[in-house]
Amino acid sequence: xxxxxxxxxxPVTAPAAVLPKxxxxxxxxxxxxxxxxxxxxxxALEWAFGVEHAQLEFDEVAAVGGLGLPGRGAEARxxxxxxxxxxxxxxxxxxxxxxxxxxIASVVRNSLLWFQSVRVAELARAGCVPDWMPEARLQCVPxxxxxxxxxxxxxxxxxVGRITYRTRRGTITKPLLVCPVTYSPxxxxxxxxxxxxxxxxxxxxxxxxxxAAVDLGRIHVTDVMxxxxxxxxxx
Numbered sequence: 001x002x003x004x005x006x007x008x009x010x011p012v013t014a015p016a017a018v019l020p021k022x023x024x025x026x027x028x029x030x031x032x033x034x035x036x037x038x039x040x041x042x043x044a045l046e047w048a049f050g051v052e053h054a055q056l057e058f059d060e061v062a063a064v065g066g067l068g069l070p071g072r073g074a075e076a077r078x079x080x081x082x083x084x085x086x087x088x089x090x091x092x093x094x095x096x097x098x099x100x101x102x103x104i105a106s107v108v109r110n111s112l113l114w115f116q117s118v119r120v121a122e123l124a125r126a127g128c129v130p131d132w133m134p135e136a137r138l139q140c141v142p143x144x145x146x147x148x149x150x151x152x153x154x155x156x157x158x159x160v161g162r163i164t165y166r167t168r169r170g171t172i173t174k175p176l177l178v179c180p181v182t183y184s185p186x187x188x189x190x191x192x193x194x195x196x197x198x199x200x201x202x203x204x205x206x207x208x209x210x211x212a213a214v215d216l217g218r219i220h221v222t223d224v225m226x227x228x229x230x231x232x233x234x235x
Contacts, residue, residue: 036216036217036218036219036220037218037219037220038219038220038222039219039220039221039222040221040222040224040225040226041204041205041207041208041211041221041222041224041225042124042204042225042226044104044211044219044221045104045108045120045121045124045204045207046124046125046127047101047219048097048098048100048101048104048105048124049101049105049121049124049125050124050125050126050127051101052097052098052101053097053101054097054101054102054104054105055097055105056105056108056109056117056118056121057105057106057109058114098218099217100216100217100218100219103214103216104211104216104219105121107207107210107211107214108120108121108207108210110210111206111207111209111210112203112206112207116203119200119203120200120203120204120207123200129197129200129226130193130196130197130200131193132193132194132196132197132230132231133185133189133190133193133194134230134231136185136189136190136193138183138185138186138187138190139183139184140181140182140183141181141182141183141184142155142156142179142180142181142182143156143180143181143182144156144180155179156179156180157177157178157179158177158178158179158180159175159176159177160176160177160178161175161176162174162175162176163175163176194229194231197230198228198229201225201226201228204225204226205225208221208223208225
């Protein structure tokens with residue numbers, strides 16, 4: 001009989017859609033068949049520069065080929081330490097960055113201009129994004145303030161003319177005072193901060209494209225990007 005018998009084990013395969021997230025992530029492998037951890041481009045940069053402490057090389061060819069600035073002999077360094085009267089601790093205090101972290105730093109260096117790659121690395125080490133002034137509101141404030149007294153601070157005023165009027169007591173002349181005001185922050189300052197954020201977002205997009213062309217060993221960079229215009233999502 002070809003039918004099922006009592007006690008037979010029926011294998012059941014769950015569809016990919018109902019597998020837990022962790023199980024789906026373990027299915028991501030590289031060309032060598034190694035399992036990789038999924039990260040967004042922002043998360044990968046923060047891991048490489050903030051956790052693994054990867055460094056940017058201004059001249060990668062010289063750094064790899066040993067063609068950098070000429071070195072100095074041990075005798076010269078010992079003489080300098082003797083002149084200072086102390087010994088210099090040259091121990092780095094940590095292991096070398098992961099190979100993936102060095103590769104990510106290399107992609108950043110070759111995908112962007114130098115000042116752009118330095119800015120991206122600085123923000124990744126700090127684990128933050130450019131300040132797009134999320135709490136900025138145009139406010140009309142005095143240009144200057146007087147010294148505080150028991151009643152608090154008061155705005156500084158300027159005399160722009162004099163006014164004369166008659167009363168029963170005679171002619172009275174008094175200064176005409178105004179309070180110079182300005183807007184802080186200005187619209188130009190807010191716009192500049194948000195342009196800086198958009199530039200950074202575009203740099204991350206270039207880095208994500210560059211990372212898609214390399215075979216990382218332990219990381220799979222996803223297409224997830226930070227919000228393009230987070231100020232539009234504020235209530």
